[in-house]
Amino acid sequence: MEQLDIQTILTFGFALAVVITIFKSARVVPQRSNFVIERLGKYSRTLDSGFHILIPFIDKVAYIQTLKEEVIDVNRQTCVTRDNIQVGIDGILYLQVIDPMKASYGINDYRYAAAQLAQTTMRSVIGQTDLDKTFEERAKINEEVVRALDEAAGPWGVKVLRYEIADIELPISIKDALEQQMRAERERRAAIAKSEGERQAMINVSEGQKQEVINLSEADKQRQINEAEGRAREIELIAVATAEGLRKIAEAINQPGGQEAVSLRVAEQYVKEFGNLAKANNTMIVPAELANIGGAVAGLTEILKSVQK
Structure with a gap:
């Protein structure tokens, strides 16, 4: 047992x-x-x-x-810009192990080392940058940090993929100054926009007035042309009618009894115009040959014959 x-x-x-x-x-x-x-x-x-x-x-x-991509939170740190402004910056670091043997024996704790190196590199980069540039050139700052970290982490068997600035904390006095600056900049832009609008409005009004003057002048020019063409046409028509009338009178004179009709017509007009002259003036003008109206008519008839020839 x-x-x-x-x-x-x-x-x-x-x-x-x-x-x-x-x-x-x-x-x-x-x-x-x-x-x-x-x-x-x-x-x-x-x-x-x-x-x-x-x-x-x-x-x-x-x-x-x-071998997965790791995300490391880089604690907030105080950095001094090139224009001597203190800012608090924290970020996020993305890295990946590409050589496990180097990551095990190359350094004791690559995560802690990468975070500390990111802080020191960030202080160095911010120290070479003005405060205004820290907001405008975040991408450039991130690239410089990644380049410095990746170069240092090579012997550790670690690849630094990217670094992102999570937040930038400014002193209260600097925030107030930046707010005043931004307010002034907005007011300046508003004033410029208003002046540009007024300028464009004045230009539009002047262009409208200019076009109106041009249109009026073109209309007046066209009116004068039309009136001139109308007067020319009128003169032409009168001349044609007068010529036609004279031609018909000449033809009528050559007809039998035409000479006698012309003499009679001339005598009538002579007497009529003499009567009108007597009505229009107080002073009576009597021709020397008033008694010989027939002789005057005969003389006018001779003139008509010579013109006809």
């Missing part, structure tokens, strides 16, 4: 040792992770994701490194 108990204890102990050995020797590495293996205290190899067998009590997992 006593021997059976000893045998049972030995069997149980052996089984427990086998389980411990299997647990020590079998390792499953998760996706996007690496196990750094040491053999008898010395770096042996790096295990990628999957199932692996280790030598019990000789190989051990010294470090477990993740």
Whole structure:
């Protein structure tokens, strides 16, 4: 009975040792992770994701490194700009392990080292920048910080992907001054916009007046042209009618009895005009040959004949 108990204890102990050995020797590495293996205290190899067998009590997992992108919060720090203004800046750092062996043996804690280096680099970059530029050139500042960190983190097996400024805290006096400056800038822009609007309005009014004057002058010019064309047409028509009348009179004179009709017409007009002259003036003008009206008519008839020839 006593021997059976000893045998049972030995069997149980052996089984427990086998389980411990299997647990020590079998390792499953998760996706996007690496196990750094040491053999008898010395770096042996790096295990990628999957199932692996280790030598019990000789190989051990010294470090477990993740290959995922890590986000590190960089604590707020006080920086002095080139124009001697103190500002509080905090940021966020994004990095990734690309060499697990260097990340394990190259530095004690790469996360803490990267955060501290980001703070010192940020102080250096801000010290070379004016306060106004810290707001306008955030992207440039972030690039300079990333470039300096990535160069320093190369021996650590770490890749610095990007750095973002989360917040910039200004002193109260500087905030008030910036608010006054922005208010003045807005008022200046409003005044410029108003003056530009008034200027454009005046230009539009003057252009309208100019166009109105041009239109009126064009209308007056066209009116004068039309009137001149109308008068010219009138003169032309009168001349044509007069010529036609004279032509018909000339034809009528050559007809039988035409000469006598002309003489009679001339005598009538002579007497009529002489009567009108007597009505218009108090003074009576009597021609020397008033008694010989026939002679005057004969003389006018001779003139008409000569014109006709």
